[in-house]
Amino acid sequence: MGRVHPCCSEEKKVRKGLWSPEEDERLASHIARFGVSCWSSIPELAGLQRCGKSCRLRWMNYLRPDLKRGRFSQQEEGLIVALHKALGNSWSQIAARLPGRSDNEIKNFWNARMRKKLRQKEAAAAGSNRGRNNSAEDGRKTKPAPSVFDPFPSCQDHAAAGSSCDDSSAAGSFVVGDAVVATCPAAVADAEDDRNAAAAAEPGVTPPPMTTATATATSTSRACATDARASCDDGFLTAMVDDASFLFEDFYLHGDNDDGQISFWDAHAFS
DNA sequence: AAGATCAGCAACCGCCTGACC
DNA sequence: TGGTCAGGCGGTTGCTGATCT
Numbered sequence: 001m002g003r004v005h006p007c008c009s010e011e012k013k014v015r016k017g018l019w020s021p022e023e024d025e026r027l028a029s030h031i032a033r034f035g036v037s038c039w040s041s042i043p044e045l046a047g048l049q050r051c052g053k054s055c056r057l058r059w060m061n062y063l064r065p066d067l068k069r070g071r072f073s074q075q076e077e078g079l080i081v082a083l084h085k086a087l088g089n090s091w092s093q094i095a096a097r098l099p100g101r102s103d104n105e106i107k108n109f110w111n112a113r114m115r116k117k118l119r120q121k122e123a124a125a126a127g128s129n130r131g132r133n134n135s136a137e138d139g140r141k142t143k144p145a146p147s148v149f150d151p152f153p154s155c156q157d158h159a160a161a162g163s164s165c166d167d168s169s170a171a172g173s174f175v176v177g178d179a180v181v182a183t184c185p186a187a188v189a190d191a192e193d194d195r196n197a198a199a200a201a202e203p204g205v206t207p208p209p210m211t212t213a214t215a216t217a218t219s220t221s222r223a224c225a226t227d228a229r230a231s232c233d234d235g236f237l238t239a240m241v242d243d244a245s246f247l248f249e250d251f252y253l254h255g256d257n258d259d260g261q262i263s264f265w266d267a268h269a270f271s
Numbered sequence: 272a273a274g275a276t277c278a279g280c281a282a283c284c285g286c287c288t289g290a291c292c
Numbered sequence: 293t294g295g296t297c298a299g300g301c302g303g304t305t306g307c308t309g310a311t312c313t
Contacts, residue, residue, distance in 0.1 A: 040298060092301060108280060
């Protein structure tokens with residue numbers, strides 16, 4: 001098997017399992033004060049009997065202040081489907097385009113949906129007794145490989161594609177419906193400026209290191225604060241979601257639905 | 272009311288990659 | 293140039309609460 005991380009294999013006791021509120025508090029306050037420089041050193045510095053990987057995971061999936069909790073909105077679901085279509089199981093890349101959601105959360109969500117759909121299909125197949133040659137199940141096998149494209153290439157690219165994204169007005173956040181569903185990379189640099197300005201305003205206070213999450217959180221919250229999100233909805237992602245429906249219909253919809261309608265999940269591609 | 276099943280979520284495991292020496 | 297290490301990622305497991313029978 002793979003090499004065991006030194007931080008996880010040391011003789012010293014390393015706790016596993018669920019994190020206690022005290023541990024969360026220790027980790028969160030440590031990162032709030034000092035930021036993240038080296039995960040492997042954080043357990044010791046924060047007084048935690050955890051390995052660095054575990055700390056990182058806990059922070060990324062649960063303690064990060066910019067994380068949203070709760071159910072995925074319809075818009076988010078649609079975007080996940082579209083992004084999964086484009087990117088496959090690259091959960092981190094999908095998560096990078098869904099501010100406030102961790103890759104783990106998206107992965108769990110997707111897998112739960114997969115299980116549900118698979119079960120439904122099996123039940124339907126068992127009920128109908130005879131399979132059709134062009135069933136969705138078969139269609140999966142002939143599914144073309146996901147096209148390689150970057151849903152977030154750059155604002156210039158958006159503009160070239162007829163977009164009107166304005167980085168300066170809404171921190172580069174993109175909106176589908178009411179939800180801020182993605183953040184333009186240009187906003188990252190923007191957020192970095194904000195951070196530096198804040199550091200200058202409060203000498204002696206060391207800001208946490210800049211991360212994608214920081215930038216996303218900064219720009220997303222700013223976008224909400226200015227309520228200027230709609231101005232940045234260039235239709236790019238909306239179009240992408242629409243396009244995803246089109247793709248799914250093209251590949252997977254073969255008149256299965258009585259009403260001729262197709263939902264994201266009825267139409268989604270099994271990976 | 273109690274056991275079985277399901278669904279959602281948190282966390283671990285194993286592997287890969289890039290930086291560094 | 294090869295070895296070591298840390299960070300990161302996707303896959304998987306296991307726990308827990310909700311729902312069903």
